[in-house]
Amino acid sequence: MVEKTNNSSFNKAMKSLNSLEVSFARLRVGMANKARLKVYKKLASLLRNRFSLMNALDIMYGSITDNGKNPSEPMAIAIASWGKSLQNGYAFSDALKGWAPSRERLMLSVGDMSDLESALLNLIKVAEGTEKMLKPIIGAIAYPSFLLLMSVLVIYAIGAYMVPPMEEAAPNARWSGTARDLVDVSHWIQKNWLLAFSFFPALFITIYATIGIWTGPTRAAIDNCPPWSLYKMFMGITWLLSLSALIRGGVPISVALASLRKDSNRYLKERIDRAMDFIKNGDNLGQALSKSKLDFPDKEIVADLRIYAELDNFEEALDKLANDWLDESAEAVETKASVLNMVAMFAISGIIAWAVFGVFEMQDQITSAMG
Numbered sequence: 001m002v003e004k005t006n007n008s009s010f011n012k013a014m015k016s017l018n019s020l021e022v023s024f025a026r027l028r029v030g031m032a033n034k035a036r037l038k039v040y041k042k043l044a045s046l047l048r049n050r051f052s053l054m055n056a057l058d059i060m061y062g063s064i065t066d067n068g069k070n071p072s073e074p075m076a077i078a079i080a081s082w083g084k085s086l087q088n089g090y091a092f093s094d095a096l097k098g099w100a101p102s103r104e105r106l107m108l109s110v111g112d113m114s115d116l117e118s119a120l121l122n123l124i125k126v127a128e129g130t131e132k133m134l135k136p137i138i139g140a141i142a143y144p145s146f147l148l149l150m151s152v153l154v155i156y157a158i159g160a161y162m163v164p165p166m167e168e169a170a171p172n173a174r175w176s177g178t179a180r181d182l183v184d185v186s187h188w189i190q191k192n193w194l195l196a197f198s199f200f201p202a203l204f205i206t207i208y209a210t211i212g213i214w215t216g217p218t219r220a221a222i223d224n225c226p227p228w229s230l231y232k233m234f235m236g237i238t239w240l241l242s243l244s245a246l247i248r249g250g251v252p253i254s255v256a257l258a259s260l261r262k263d264s265n266r267y268l269k270e271r272i273d274r275a276m277d278f279i280k281n282g283d284n285l286g287q288a289l290s291k292s293k294l295d296f297p298d299k300e301i302v303a304d305l306r307i308y309a310e311l312d313n314f315e316e317a318l319d320k321l322a323n324d325w326l327d328e329s330a331e332a333v334e335t336k337a338s339v340l341n342m343v344a345m346f347a348i349s350g351i352i353a354w355a356v357f358g359v360f361e362m363q364d365q366i367t368s369a370m371g
Contacts, residue, residue, distance in 0.1 A: 009058065009061075009083070010057075010058075010061070010080045010081075010082075010083030010084040010086075010087060011084050011087065013061070013071055013076075013077075013080035013083075013084075014077075014080050014081060014084050016071060017071070017072070017077060017080075021072060021077065022077060022081070024074070025074040025075075025077035025078060026078075026098050026099060028074035029074050029075060029077075029078045029099050029100075030098075030099060030100070030101075032074075032075075033127070033131075035075055036099075036100060036104075037124060037127050037128075039060065039075060039078075039079070040120050040123060040124055040127075041120075041124060042056075042060055043056055043057070043060065043120060044117050044120040044121055044124065046059065046060075047116060047117040047120070048117055053086065053092060053116065054083065054086060054087075057079050057082060057083045057086070058083065060079055061076055061079045061080060061083065064076040064079065078099050081095070081099065082095040082096065082099070083095075091109065092108060092116060093105045093106070093108040093109035094109075096108065101263070102262070102263045103242065103260070103263045104123060104127075106246075106259050106260070106262075106263065107119060107122060107123045107126065107242065107245055107246065107249075108120065108123060110122075110245075110246060110249030110250070110251055115249075118248075118249070119245075119249060122245035122248065122249065123245070125241070125245065125323075126238070126241040126242055126245055129237065129238070129241050129322075129323070129326045130234075130237075130238045130241070132326065132330055133233070133234050133237055133238070133326065133329060133330060133333065134234065136330055136333040136334050136337060137230050137231075137233075137234055137333055139337055140226070140227075140230060140333055140334075140336055140337030140340055141226075141227055141230070141340075143337075143340075143341050143344070144340045144341055144343070144344035145200070145204060147341075147344035147345065147347070147348050148200050148344060148347070148348075149200055149201075150348060151347060151348045151351045152196055152197060152199075152200065154348070154351060154352060154355065155185065155189060155196070155351060155355070156189050156193060156196060156197070158182070158186070158355045158359070159182075159185055159186035159187075159188075159189035159190060160186070160189060160190055160193070162359060163182060163183060163186035163359075163362070164186065164190075166359070166362050166363070166366060167183065167186075169366055170365070170366040170369045170370065172369060173365055173366060173369040174365075174369075175362065175365060176365065177361055178354065178357050178358040178361050179358055179361035179362040179365050181354075181358060182354075182355065182358030182359070182361075182362065183362075207227060211227070211228065211231050211267070212231075212265035212266065212267050212268075213265060213266045213267065214266075214267065215266055215267060215270045216270075219267070220293075220294050220295075223294075223295070223296075226336065226340060229336075230333065230336070231267075232296065232297075233297075233298070233329055233332070233333065235267065235268055235297070236296060236297025236298055236301070237297065237322070237325060237326055237329055239260065239268060239297060240297050240301070240318075240321075240322040240325065241322045241323075241326065242260055243256055243257070243260060243318070243322075244315075244318045244319045244321075244322045246259065246260070247314075247315050247318060248315050248318075248319055253279065253285055254276065254279055254280075257272050257275065257276050257279070258276070260272065261273070261276075270294075271292065271294055271296045274288075274292035274294060275288040275289050275292055276288070278291045278292065284305075284306070284309035284310065285305055285309045286302060286303075286304070286305030286306030286307065286308065286309040287306055287309070289302045289305060290302050290303075290306055297325075298325070301321065301325060304321055305318075305321070308321065
C-alpha cells in the first residue's frame, strides 16, 4: 500500500516556523520519552503495512496537526524536521539528531540501510524494558528515603517541643539512662537543626551526582550494596538489551561495544573498556566480562555468556538472556524494595519507641526530683 506525498510539504512547514519555536520543540520532544516511543510504535506499524518512510511521516504529521490546523505542536515540528532532513538526503537516524538521545539514534542507524521497522521494534523493546526496571527502582529508593526524613522530623519535634518544657518543670533534675540520651539529643538538635535536616538530602544528592562517575576498585566492591547495586542492575540490563538489539541488527560485537561506549557515562565506560581490552586479545564476550572481574552486568549473566558466546545462534541466545534477566530483575527489585521498606519501617518505629520510652523516664525522674 503506497500513498503519494508532497515532497515540499515538510520544507514549507519548517519555513513557517521561527527558530525559537523549533528550539522549544526540540527541548520538549527530547524530554518526552513516552511521546517519542508512541511515535516510533506508529511509525513501525505503518512501515509494517508497506508505507514508505516519507509517506508514514506525512500521515503522522497530518494526524498530529489535524490536517495542518495545529502546526506548532512540538511533535509535529519534530516530524516536519525529520521529513525535511530525509528530503535533503539524510538517513533517518541522522534526521533525529537534536530530537532524540544518541543511543536511540545509534540503534536506529542499524536499520537505516537494512530494516528500519526491525530497528524501531528493537528500540521500543529496549525503551520499554528500561521503563519496566526504572519504576520499581525508584519505588525501592523513594519510600525508605521518605521514612528516613520522617525519622529526622520526629526527632526534631520531640527534641524541640516535648523535651524543653519537661526540663523547665524540673530544672534541678539529674537525668539518667534513656532520659539523659533524649535530653542530649534535644540540646544537639536545637543547636544543629540545619545539619540534621540537610544531612540526608545532601547524602542523596551526593550519591545521585557521583553514581554515574565513581569508578575503581572501591566502587566495584560497593556495587553489591544498595542503592549502588540497584544502579548496577539498571545499567546492566539497559546495556545488555541495547547490545542484544545491535547484534541482532548485524553489528559485530566489538563495533557494538564501541558504539555503546560513546553514549556512556564513566561508570559504564570503565566496564566496556575492560571487556574490549580482552576482546581485542581474542576472548569472546563472556570470557572478556569474566576476566574484567567487575561482575558486570551480573555474575550469573557473565557465566551464562561464557557458554552462549560459543554457540552458533548467539544473537538469539543473547536476546533471550537479556529479556529473561529483565523479568527476573523486576521481581528481584520488588523483593529488595520490600526489604528496604521493612528496614526503614523498623528504623522509624525504633526511633519513636526510644523517644516515647525516654519521655516516660523523664516523667518518672521529674516525679522523683519533685518528691
